[in-house]
Amino acid sequence: MASRFHPWRRFLARPNDDRVKTIGIAFLVALVSALVVSVTSVTLKPLQEAHLAAERQARMDKMLDTLPGLRNLMLEAGVDGLETRVVDLSDGSFAEGVDPASYDLVKAAEDPETSIILSPDADIAGLKRIAQYAPVYLLERDGKLLLIVLPVQGAGYQSTIRAMLALEADLVTIAALTIVEQGDTPGLGSRIEEPEWQALWPGKKISDADGNIAISVVRGEAREPYEVDGISGASKTGTGITNMLRFWLGDHGFGPFLDRLRAEGI
Amino acid sequence: MSLIRHVTDPLIRGNPVTLQILGICSALAVTTSLSTAVTMSVALTGVLIASGAIISAIRRHVPTSIRLIVQITIIASLVIVIDEILQAYAFEMSKRLSIFVGLIVTNCLVLGRAEAFAMRNPVLPSMLDGLGNGLGYSLILVIVGSLRELLGAGSLMGRTILPTVADGGWFQPLGLMQLAPSAFFILGLLVWLARAIWPEQAEEPEFRIRTGRPDRD
Numbered sequence: 001m002a003s004r005f006h007p008w009r010r011f012l013a014r015p016n017d018d019r020v021k022t023i024g025i026a027f028l029v030a031l032v033s034a035l036v037v038s039v040t041s042v043t044l045k046p047l048q049e050a051h052l053a054a055e056r057q058a059r060m061d062k063m064l065d066t067l068p069g070l071r072n073l074m075l076e077a078g079v080d081g082l083e084t085r086v087v088d089l090s091d092g093s094f095a096e097g098v099d100p101a102s103y104d105l106v107k108a109a110e111d112p113e114t115s116i117i118l119s120p121d122a123d124i125a126g127l128k129r130i131a132q133y134a135p136v137y138l139l140e141r142d143g144k145l146l147l148i149v150l151p152v153q154g155a156g157y158q159s160t161i162r163a164m165l166a167l168e169a170d171l172v173t174i175a176a177l178t179i180v181e182q183g184d185t186p187g188l189g190s191r192i193e194e195p196e197w198q199a200l201w202p203g204k205k206i207s208d209a210d211g212n213i214a215i216s217v218v219r220g221e222a223r224e225p226y227e228v229d230g231i232s233g234a235s236k237t238g239t240g241i242t243n244m245l246r247f248w249l250g251d252h253g254f255g256p257f258l259d260r261l262r263a264e265g266i
Numbered sequence: 267m268s269l270i271r272h273v274t275d276p277l278i279r280g281n282p283v284t285l286q287i288l289g290i291c292s293a294l295a296v297t298t299s300l301s302t303a304v305t306m307s308v309a310l311t312g313v314l315i316a317s318g319a320i321i322s323a324i325r326r327h328v329p330t331s332i333r334l335i336v337q338i339t340i341i342a343s344l345v346i347v348i349d350e351i352l353q354a355y356a357f358e359m360s361k362r363l364s365i366f367v368g369l370i371v372t373n374c375l376v377l378g379r380a381e382a383f384a385m386r387n388p389v390l391p392s393m394l395d396g397l398g399n400g401l402g403y404s405l406i407l408v409i410v411g412s413l414r415e416l417l418g419a420g421s422l423m424g425r426t427i428l429p430t431v432a433d434g435g436w437f438q439p440l441g442l443m444q445l446a447p448s449a450f451f452i453l454g455l456l457v458w459l460a461r462a463i464w465p466e467q468a469e470e471p472e473f474r475i476r477t478g479r480p481d482r483d
Contacts, residue, residue, distance in 0.1 A: 012327055022329040029324075029336050033343035040347045044354035051357035186432065 057081075062178075070175075073139060073146055082137035082149060092256030095133045105131055105151060118252065125247035126155030126240075134254070138266070145169050145266055150254050151180075154244025157236035159183030161192070161244060167206070171258050174215075177201040189237030200228050206249055213249045216242040272391050273398035282375050282399050283406040283453070284460040285467055289375040293407055294449040296366050300423050303411025304404075305359050306366065309348050311400025313370055314379060317341045318396035321384040328385070337380045338371070345370045375403060410452045418443030 014021040064070055064082070074081070084100040087093070108114040108131035115129045137149035146169055153162040161182040166175035179193050191197055205225045208214040214226040217238035222229050230238040247253050282288045289310075296306040320340050321328075328336050349367045352360040360367065370376060379399050384392040415421060420428035420437045429435020442448050461468045 016327065016329045017331065018329075021327070022332055025324075025327060025329055025336065026332055029339050033339050037343050037346050040350045044350050047354035048350075048357070051353070055357075 070139075070147065077139060077141040077146065079139070082139050082147075084135050084137055086133050087136050087254070087257045088133055089130070089253065089257070090132065092254075092258070092260040098133055100135055103133065103135055105134055108133065122252050123247075124243045125153070126243070127153065127247070130252070136254070136257070140266060143266065145261065147175055148261075150248060152244055152248040152253070154240055154247060156182055156184045156192075156240035157189050157234070158185065161237075161240060163241075163244070165245065165248070167258075171262055172205050172207055174201050174204045174206060184237045184240075185234070188231065189234040191231050191234065192237060192241065197231060204228055206245070213246050213255075215245050215249070269391060269394055272394035273401070276395070276398040276402040277405065278402070278460075279464060281402040281406065281460065282378075283403055284457045286378070287457070288378055289373045289403055290453060292366050292369060292373060293403075293410060293453060294446050296363060297407055297411040297414050297449050298418065298444055299362075299415045300408065300411040302359070302362050303407040305352070305356070306363060307400070307404030307407045309352065309367055310370055310373065310376070310403055311397065312348060313341065313344045314376055314396035314400040315393050316344050316396075317376060317380055318384045318392035319389055320344075321380045322387060322389045322392035325385050333385065334377075334381070337377060337385075341376050341380065342371045375399060406453070406456060409456065410449055413452055414443045414448055418448070 011021065011024060016022075064074075086095045086098040086100050086103050088095040109127075109129060112129075114133070115131050117129045118127060135151060138145065139147040147166060148171070149164050149166045151162070152165050153160055155161070159182055161184070162180045164176075164178045164180060166177075167173065168175045177198055179198065182190065182192060184190050184192070200222075203225075204215065204227075206213060206215045208224070208226055214224075216227055217230045218227045219230050219232075219235055219238070249255060249258070276282055279285075283290060283293060292306060292310075296302045317337075317340055321337055324336075345368060348370070349360070352363070352367060379396060383395045387395070412422060415423075416427060417440045420426060420430045420435070420439055426433070426435075428437035430437050430439050440448075
């Protein structure tokens with residue numbers, strides 16, 4: 001029989017505890033598995049990327065729609081979206097070598113290699129660790145900043161609140177605050193998601209007359225331009241938002257970046 | 267036909283979840299809603315059938331010393347393929363299932379069937395055994411998922427069945443049902459039910475619980 005001398009048949013005919021066969025089978029299984037996995041991964045990649053891009057776009061669109069007049073601003077500026085840049089939080093410069101399109105803030109904040117641990121007195125927002133870099137979204141025309149959107153997050157009453165804070169060109173006036181994600185008490189703290197409450201934010205100032213960060217959610221009615229009405233029964237959530245904004249506008253958050261923008265522009 | 271037994275046996279009486287208590291980690295994690303439970307069931311059944319077929323096809327040539335690693339490699343590759351397909355064609359669902367599709371690799375049910383059945387049987391029975399065990403697992407997931415979604419959110423497959431108070435209805439959802447412990451309670455009740463019907467399934471206790479009183483015997 002000719003097939004007996006066929007190398008493949010000879011290989012399979014070896015006893016199963018044979019060393020050559022063990023290594024051969026291990027190699028073959030690994031090779032075939034790797035091939036199948038790579039082929040699937042490569043063929044499906046474009047579809048998956050499209051989903052991810054659509055998701056980012058949807059999130060951004062949702063926020064943009066909450067900013068009144070922004071669409072017109074964008075039309076005037078002749079752009080169809082905000083520009084994403086990644087900021088090095090330590091000195092407020094734009095980070096080189098980080099791709100804004102693929103930068104994932106949530107993942108980066110969890111990875112020990114890309115995040116820093118906050119000291120307990122600096123950590124007023126209850127975050128424990130934050131990412132070294134954070135994305136910001138800019139709208140500019142002829143090199144002049146029109147609007148900037150900052151992603152912020154902090155501990156609410158029983159959940160982490162994620163929000164987008166949009167500032168106008170003076171970097172003091174709030175254009176909008178949009179809550180992206182929260183899980184506070186339904187009916188109380190969760191009402192921060194309601195458009196009626198978020199509508200209180202546009203026009204508020206982040207700092208007092210002396211330039212100190214003073215934005216706060218107060219109990220009862222707001223009196224100063226940097227105060228926002230709290231939701232009754234949700235004072236802890238309100239405090240959480242106050243601390244979150246003060247943290248991210250302060251020295252450990254976007255403070256250095258905003259200072260740099262005020263001093264030198266983009 | 268005796269082949270059919272491979273499918274029907276593990277469905278209820280020999281159910282891998284209630285009898286062998288296998289695969290309960292995912293049964294707990296993905297059953298907050300029926301749709302995630304169904305997707306997970308389909309994914310796991312697919313992996314079981316495919317891994318059964320492949321492992322059984324090469325079973326005569328797998329060296330004993332590396333058989334577990336060979337099985338795990340094949341199962342892991344299949345799981346990655348399923349995960350990639352879900353990410354491409356059912357993106358929302360794959361986001362809700364997050365890592366639990368990937369964790370099918372560590373589901374004892376899959377490796378258990380590969381080692382106990384597919385390594386010793388021809389291809390067709392191995393595939394049927396995979397189908398049967400997959401359906402048995404699916405049955406439990408669907409029961410747990412339906413109960414948790416219905417009682418925890420008043421809906422099934424995302425469709426409102428019991429209008430909740432928050433939406434102006436009458437049903438006060440049981441928050442506990444959305445949390446992991448409720449899956450244990452329901453699983454426990456199912457195991458209890460199975461062992462009440464077939465008392466021979468109950469295991470001898472490995473240890474007697476000490477009661478503080480001196481031992482009698």
